[in-house]
Amino acid sequence: MPLLDVRQLSVSYHQAGTALQAVDGVTFSVEPGEVLALVGESGSGKSSIALALTRLLPMPPAVVSGEVRFDGRELLTAPEEALRAIRGGRIAYVFQDPDTSLNPVLAIGEQLIEAIRLHDEAEARPAEAAVRWLSRVGIASAAERLRAYPHEFSGGMQQRVMLAMALAGRPALLIADEPTTALDVTVQLQILRLLRDLQRSLQLAILLISHDLTVVERIAHRVGVLSAGRLVELGPVQDVLSRPAHPYTRQLLRYRSMVRLRRPEAGHG
Amino acid sequence: MRGNKLAWAGAVVLGLLAFAAIAAPWLAPHDPLQSSLPDALLGPSAGHPLGTDQLGRDVLSRLLYGARISLVIGFIAVGIAMVAGIAVGACAGFFGGWVDAVLMRFVDTMLSIPTIFLLLTIIAMVGPSIYLIMTVIGLTSWMGVARLVRAEILTLKEREFVLAARVMGASPTRLILRHLLPNAMGPVLVSATLGVGGAILTESVLSYLGLGVQPPTPSWGNILNEGRVALGVAWWLTVSPGLCILVTVLAFNLLGEGIRERFRS
Numbered sequence: 001m002p003l004l005d006v007r008q009l010s011v012s013y014h015q016a017g018t019a020l021q022a023v024d025g026v027t028f029s030v031e032p033g034e035v036l037a038l039v040g041e042s043g044s045g046k047s048s049i050a051l052a053l054t055r056l057l058p059m060p061p062a063v064v065s066g067e068v069r070f071d072g073r074e075l076l077t078a079p080e081e082a083l084r085a086i087r088g089g090r091i092a093y094v095f096q097d098p099d100t101s102l103n104p105v106l107a108i109g110e111q112l113i114e115a116i117r118l119h120d121e122a123e124a125r126p127a128e129a130a131v132r133w134l135s136r137v138g139i140a141s142a143a144e145r146l147r148a149y150p151h152e153f154s155g156g157m158q159q160r161v162m163l164a165m166a167l168a169g170r171p172a173l174l175i176a177d178e179p180t181t182a183l184d185v186t187v188q189l190q191i192l193r194l195l196r197d198l199q200r201s202l203q204l205a206i207l208l209i210s211h212d213l214t215v216v217e218r219i220a221h222r223v224g225v226l227s228a229g230r231l232v233e234l235g236p237v238q239d240v241l242s243r244p245a246h247p248y249t250r251q252l253l254r255y256r257s258m259v260r261l262r263r264p265e266a267g268h269g
Numbered sequence: 270m271r272g273n274k275l276a277w278a279g280a281v282v283l284g285l286l287a288f289a290a291i292a293a294p295w296l297a298p299h300d301p302l303q304s305s306l307p308d309a310l311l312g313p314s315a316g317h318p319l320g321t322d323q324l325g326r327d328v329l330s331r332l333l334y335g336a337r338i339s340l341v342i343g344f345i346a347v348g349i350a351m352v353a354g355i356a357v358g359a360c361a362g363f364f365g366g367w368v369d370a371v372l373m374r375f376v377d378t379m380l381s382i383p384t385i386f387l388l389l390t391i392i393a394m395v396g397p398s399i400y401l402i403m404t405v406i407g408l409t410s411w412m413g414v415a416r417l418v419r420a421e422i423l424t425l426k427e428r429e430f431v432l433a434a435r436v437m438g439a440s441p442t443r444l445i446l447r448h449l450l451p452n453a454m455g456p457v458l459v460s461a462t463l464g465v466g467g468a469i470l471t472e473s474v475l476s477y478l479g480l481g482v483q484p485p486t487p488s489w490g491n492i493l494n495e496g497r498v499a500l501g502v503a504w505w506l507t508v509s510p511g512l513c514i515l516v517t518v519l520a521f522n523l524l525g526e527g528i529r530e531r532f533r534s
Contacts, residue, residue: 054436084439087436102430
């Protein structure tokens with residue numbers, strides 16, 4: 001049984017009498033421990049899908065229809081309290097911009113401990129667990145870093161903290177929405193490696209939202225291509241990238257090779 | 270830099286004032302309630318640095334004890350206003366929709382009632398007491414805070430860390446108390462500081478009209494009121510409480526402006 005089973009998911013935004021169809025009947029599933037990437041350009045509906053899955057879109061103006069089954073349980077009709085337990089507990093998120101995703105007035109440790117407390121009541125020593133998680137995501141001298149504030153951290157370190165917060169609830173599924181886009185190229189590589197290592201050691205399923213095929217190639221097992229809210233192609237990464245069936249996918253790949261010609265160092269390593 | 274110096278001056282004045290209020294029993298040269306008719310309306314002298322009033326009570330001692338009343342009323346009234354304003358503003362801003370509409374129309378209604386007449390009416394009906402004054406001042410001055418907090422929450426709730434907290438499964442209460450309000454405290458602190466000055470001023474007005482702190486308990490407002498009738502012969506009776514009010518309110522305003530500048534940069 002798939003961990004996440006999405007059928008005919010549609011999202012539209014209604015405002016002032018006009019409706020904008022952002023996601024149009026998208027169907028896909030994620031197996032336990034699998035990394036599925038959704039790629040597409042800006043406005044193709046990637047982030048709307050990510051947020052709609054656990055009903056995080058403001059409704060109204062958003063209208064969401066379809067089925068989202070997680071662990072056999074329907075999420076779109078579940079009561080809000082049940083969803084709060086699932087968010088961060090079974091399904092965790094990491095977003096694009098770690099700088100704005102951390103609360104500026106709370107120390108790193110406070111935010112991490114809050115994440116642990118929210119979903120791991122059995123943890124008797126959340127402060128120690130926080131140190132363990134910070135070390136696990138590769139932050140040196142973690143114990144001293146607990147008292148630091150977000151602005152004292154670099155972007156890469158902030159994203160590591162976000163990852164620690166996301167994983168502290170021991171989720172089965174991590175939804176990573178452009179997790180490396182806001183970072184420098186070298187830091188992107190470090191974070192991707194970290195994400196791949198954590199995915200393997202924790203047997204984590206990841207729904208990776210990205211516009212960057214290089215990122216997808218490194219970490220995903222399967223890839224879905226979104227264009228104007230529709231899933232135009234879905235299959236194993238090697239197949240899709242080497243033998244793209246849909247013209248839109250071919251176009252994406254062509255653009256990538258153009259970027260590669262200008263920035264050859266970005267594609268390898 | 271200049272604004273900063275003025276803010277520091279305000280803070281120092283308020284520190285001294287708070288010290289004077291707390292230490293009033295040790296600092297006051299006389300019992301503030303002890304009348305002595307032979308000593309009535311004495312001018313400033315070594316024994317009575319600020320002179321005496323019509324009943325021969327020492328004005329300096331009365332001012333020191335009055336500082337206690339004025340400061341306590343100022344702080345508690347603002348405390349009440351802050352709690353009410355933050356609660357209303359946070360709910361309106363966070364929940365939006367009809368909650369926002371209802372709460373904000375209530376704020377508009379409260380703002381359109383002339384506060385001073387409302388205060389006078391309530392106190393005239395219930396009878397003056399310090400507790401009533403604090404409560405009524407607090408309950409008629411929270412609307413500005415509510416609007417301020419609502420505006421802050423409206424912009425803050427679109428920030429990504431709020432979404433990040435929501436995806437971690439935080440409840441609305443937790444989002445408001447832990448993630449939104451702490452980020453909105455800057456302007457609220459400014460408004461509270463300015464509000465204490467305003468509340469002290471309102472208390473003085475009420476006491477001056479005889480509806481505030483009741484004699485013989487001294488407050489700056491009622492010392493001013495009692496001095497009014499002897500203005501021609503004993504200027505110190507009105508000038509000294511008037512200066513106290515002026516300096517205190519000014520100090521709160523300077524401090525508030527200073528804090529605002531700090532948050533702006």
